[in-house]
Amino acid sequence: MTGASVNLPEADTDIIAHGADIAAALRAIVPDGVVSDSAGLAAFDGDALTAYRQKPLVTVLPRSAEQVAAVLAYASAHGVPIVPRGAGTSLSGGALPRADGILLSLTRMNRIREIDLENRCVVTEPGVTNLAITRAVEASGFYYAPDPSSQIACTIGGNVAENSGGLHCLKYGLTTNNLLGVELVLATGERLRLGGKAPGAGGLDLLGVVAGSEGLLGVVVEATLRLLPKPPCTRTLLAAFASVPAAGQCVADIIAAGLVPAAMEFMDGRCIAAVEAHCAPGYPRGAEGVLIIDADGLAAEVDHAIVRIAEIARANGATVTEAREEADRARLWAGRKAAFPAMGRLAPDMLCMDGTIPRRALPVVLARMTAMAEDYKLGFCNVFHAGDGNLHPLIIFDVMKPGELERAEAFGAAILRLCVEVGGVLTGEHGVGVEKRDLMPAMFTDADLAQQQRLKCAFDGARLLNPGKVFPTLSACVEGGHMHVKDGRLPFAALPRF
Numbered sequence: 001m002t003g004a005s006v007n008l009p010e011a012d013t014d015i016i017a018h019g020a021d022i023a024a025a026l027r028a029i030v031p032d033g034v035v036s037d038s039a040g041l042a043a044f045d046g047d048a049l050t051a052y053r054q055k056p057l058v059t060v061l062p063r064s065a066e067q068v069a070a071v072l073a074y075a076s077a078h079g080v081p082i083v084p085r086g087a088g089t090s091l092s093g094g095a096l097p098r099a100d101g102i103l104l105s106l107t108r109m110n111r112i113r114e115i116d117l118e119n120r121c122v123v124t125e126p127g128v129t130n131l132a133i134t135r136a137v138e139a140s141g142f143y144y145a146p147d148p149s150s151q152i153a154c155t156i157g158g159n160v161a162e163n164s165g166g167l168h169c170l171k172y173g174l175t176t177n178n179l180l181g182v183e184l185v186l187a188t189g190e191r192l193r194l195g196g197k198a199p200g201a202g203g204l205d206l207l208g209v210v211a212g213s214e215g216l217l218g219v220v221v222e223a224t225l226r227l228l229p230k231p232p233c234t235r236t237l238l239a240a241f242a243s244v245p246a247a248g249q250c251v252a253d254i255i256a257a258g259l260v261p262a263a264m265e266f267m268d269g270r271c272i273a274a275v276e277a278h279c280a281p282g283y284p285r286g287a288e289g290v291l292i293i294d295a296d297g298l299a300a301e302v303d304h305a306i307v308r309i310a311e312i313a314r315a316n317g318a319t320v321t322e323a324r325e326e327a328d329r330a331r332l333w334a335g336r337k338a339a340f341p342a343m344g345r346l347a348p349d350m351l352c353m354d355g356t357i358p359r360r361a362l363p364v365v366l367a368r369m370t371a372m373a374e375d376y377k378l379g380f381c382n383v384f385h386a387g388d389g390n391l392h393p394l395i396i397f398d399v400m401k402p403g404e405l406e407r408a409e410a411f412g413a414a415i416l417r418l419c420v421e422v423g424g425v426l427t428g429e430h431g432v433g434v435e436k437r438d439l440m441p442a443m444f445t446d447a448d449l450a451q452q453q454r455l456k457c458a459f460d461g462a463r464l465l466n467p468g469k470v471f472p473t474l475s476a477c478v479e480g481g482h483m484h485v486k487d488g489r490l491p492f493a494a495l496p497r498f
Contacts, residue, residue: 009098009467009468009474011098011099011100012100013100015057015079015080015081015100016057016099016100019036019057019058020036022057022058022078022080022102023036023058025074025078026058026060026071026074026102029060029062029067029070029071029074030060030061030062030063030067030071033060033061033062033063033067033108034058034059034060034061035058035059035060035061036058036059038055040059041055041056041058041059042055044056044059044085044088044097044103044105045097046088046093046095046096046097047085047088047089047090047091047093047094047095047096048088048089048090048091048150049090049091049092049093049096049351049433049434049435050349051349051351051399051405051408051409052093052096052434054096054097054098054099055097055099056083056097056098056099056101056102056103057080057097057098057099057100057101057102057103058102058103059097059102059103059105060102060103060104060105061105061106061107061108062104062106062108062109063108063109064109065109065183065185065191065221065222068104068106068109068185068219068221069185069189069190069191070189071102071104071189072104072185072186072187072188072189072219073188073189074189075102075187075464076187076188076189076462076464079462079464080100080101080102080464081098081100081101081102081464081465081466081467082101082102082104082187082219082464082465082466083095083096083097083098083101083102083103083104083215083466084104084106084157084161084215084219084465084466085097085103085104085105085106085158086106086107086126086127086154086155086156086157086158086159086161087107087129087150087153087154087155087158089150089153089154089158090158090162090430090431090433091352091354091430091435092162092354092427092430092431092432092433092434092435092436093433093434093435093469094158094161094162094214094215094431094432094433094434094466094469095158095215096433096434096468096469098467098468101467104219106125106126106127106155106157106219106221107127107155108127109125109126109127109157109221110125110127110128110129110155111124111125111128112124112125112128112132112133112136113125113222115136115137116197117137117140117142117227119197119198120142120226120227120228120229121180121197121224121225121226121227122136122137122144122224122225122227123222123223123224123225124156124222124223124224124225125156125221125222126155126156126157126158126160126219126220126221126222126223127155127156127157128155128156129151129152129153129154129155129156130144130146130147130148130150130151130152130154130155130156130159130164131147131151131152133156133225134147137227138230141229141230142227142228142229142230143227143228143230144178144225144226144227144228145168145169145172145173145178145226145228146159146164146165146166146168146169146172146173146174146175146178147166147167147168148164148165148166148429149166149167149336149337149339149340151166156223156225157219157220157223159175160175160179160182160210160211160212160220160223161212161213161214161215161220161431162175162212162214162429162430162431163175163176163211163212163429163431164429165385165388165390165428165429166385166429167263167265167294167333167336167337167385168262168263168294169385169388169429170260170261170262170263170264170385170387170388171260171261171262171263171296172228172262174211174429175211175212176208176211176212178225178226179195179207179211179223179224179225179226180195180196180197180198180199180224180225180226181193181194181195181196181197181207181223181224182194182195182207182210182220182222182223182224183220183221183222184210184217184218184219184220184221185218185219185221186217186218186459186460187218187459187460187461187462187464187465191221192218194206194207194210195207195224196224197224199226209455212431214431214432214433214466214469214470215465215466215469216456216459216460216465216466216469216470217455217456217459217460217465218459218460218465219465231262231296231297232297232298232299233296233297233298233299233302234262234294234295234296234302234329235294235295235296235302235303235306235322235323236292236293236294236295236322236323236328236329236332236333237291237292237293237295237306237309237310237313237320237321237322237323238283238290238291238292238293238320238321238322238323238332239290239291239293239310239313239318239319239320240283240284240287240289240290240318240319240320240321241287241288241289241290241291241316241317241318242287242288242317243288243289243317244268244269244288244289244366244367244370244382245363245366245367246289246316246317246318247266247288247289247290247291247316247318247386248266248362248363248365248366248386249316249362249363250291250312250313250316250318251264251266251291251359251362251386251387252359252360252362252363253312253315253316254293254309254312254313254387255359255387257308257312259305259308259309260387261293261294261295261305261309261387262294262295262296262297263292263293263294263385263387264291264292264293264294264385264386264387265291265292265293265336265383265384265385265386266289266290266291266382266383266384266386267283267289267290267292267336267339267381267382267383268288268289268381268382268383269287269288269289270346270379270381271339271342271343271381271382271383271394272284272285272287272289272290273285274339274342274343274345274346274381275335275336275338275339275342276335277342277345278338278341278342278345279334279335279338279342281331281332281334281335281336281338282328282331282332282335283332283335284319287319289382291313291318291386292332292333292336293309295309306322310322336383339381339383339394340352340383340394343381343394343396346379346381346396347379347396347397347398348398348399348400349396349397349398349399349404349405349408350394350395350396350397351394351395351397351408351409351412352392352393352394352395352430353391353392353393353394353395353412353415353416354390354391354392354427354428354429354430355390355391355415355416355418355419355420355424355425355426355427355428356388356389356390356391356419356424356425356427356428357389357391357419357422357423357424358389358422358423358424359386359387359388359389361389361422361423361424362386362389364422365391365418365419365422366382368418369382369393369415369418372411372414372415372418373411376407376408376410376411376414377407378395378396378397378404378407378408378411379395379396379397380393380394380395380396380411381393381394381396382394385428388428389424389428390428390429391415391419391428393412393415395408395411395412412435413439416436416439416442417439417442420442420443425443426439426440426442426443431470432469432470433469433470434468434469437468437469437470437471437472438472440470440471440472441472449471449472450475452471453471453474453475453477456471456474456477457477461477462477463477
């Protein structure tokens with residue numbers, strides 16, 4: 001594996017030695033969907049966290065929930081780790097394969113099973129892309145709210161695993177706020193339904209536990225998603241600032257005024273220049289920072305919000321313009337969504353960090369990140385979901401230059417520790433994966449992590465689902481007193497317990 005500081009648990013050489021037998025067994029389950037040759041496996045050797053690569057032992061591409069259940073039952077019976085994968089767009093290494101594991105790619109489960117406009121929901125398989133949901137219902141006046149920048153490629157199963165958000169999650173929430181139900185295959189191959197078309201079921205919020213569980217608890221084979229009616233009116237402002245802290249203060253002032261824009265995105269001057277060179281959306285090149293702000297809803301409330309937001313931005317020294325035509329709006333947002341690929345014009349490699357902070361801390365955090373860049377002698381650009389304080393600093397480097405990857409990793413870790421220091425959290429929407437795994441103790445106590453591991457043990461007592469991710473160390477479940485309870489019945493129920 002490339003990279004100096006992130007490693008997966010040591011591979012089981014006995015499992016690797018039986019790789020051919022495992023591939024043969026999987027072909028009996030999925031005859032047309034097993035990849036086991038070295039050249040074919042190279043296509044599955046990582047995800048969008050490109051600094052780390054590892055070929056899987058074998059890749060299997062099921063077409064149905066029945067095949068997924070059979071694969072997991074086989075893996076459980078033979079003690080083989082499973083790494084679930086959607087489109088491979090994870091930026092935290094959540095789908096990084098294991099040399100001794102089965103990579104379970106769900107991209108062939110790509111059918112929308114039901115569109116139910118009366119109940120404002122859609123039932124879909126996990127391999128359907130995020131954008132395809134909106135495309136399927138937009139002619140009827142509906143859309144699916146979570147819209148990560150990778151929405152043209154990322155899949156619903158991956159969105160559930162990472163609790164993805166996007167540009168408009170400030171007003172409409174993350175995946176967990178738009179997920180009504182799932183069918184889940186557990187590590188043993190058992191199938192479990194949580195939630196459904198009617199929200200608000202009683203009892204434990206297990207659906208909330210599954211959203212953002214990064215493939216450690218089960219494999220989602222069906223999701224029921226909430227649809228929203230398209231707002232009758234949307235207006236977009238572009239506010240250009242002479243300093244980054246002024247933009248940060250503007251964000252804090254807008255939220256403090258009780259305004260909730262549909263989206264409020266920030267880019268700094270270096271990012272603006274790169275995006276302009278990449279796709280020319282019309283951003284002001286001399287600005288040190290811009291905010292792109294959407295207000296949507298009924299026309300009267302949108303008109304009021306736009307006036308107030310423009311007043312606050314100008315009070316913070318901004319030059320404010322409005323996109324008058326739909327094509328102008330589309331161009332502004334296309335530039336924002338092109339920010340990540342535009343970094344290729346600055347350096348061959350990039351780490352996209354993902355931490356969340358209280359909005360009031362934006363000015364001080366932006367200033368301290370600039371000072372850190374000097375210390376680590378690396379360039380970086382600031383792109384983030386300003387409204388909810390979800391930072392995405394883009395650290396640019398050249399992996400071919402000695403020491404730059406290690407300095408980029410250290411710079412990224414320092415940024416995430418800063419997020420925790422000011423009262424924020426390690427991740428907003430990209431998950432922990434392998435990228436932030438070793439930083440978990442910066443945010444959680446030993447007792448916190450032990451409690452989280454007990455939850456994993458309740459779903460996956462053999463620890464076969466995506467091991468090596470999220471937890472810095474994963475203890476054997478028996479050490480925590482794990483006990484398998486099926487259908488509400490304890491084993492040896494008459495045995496006295498303490």
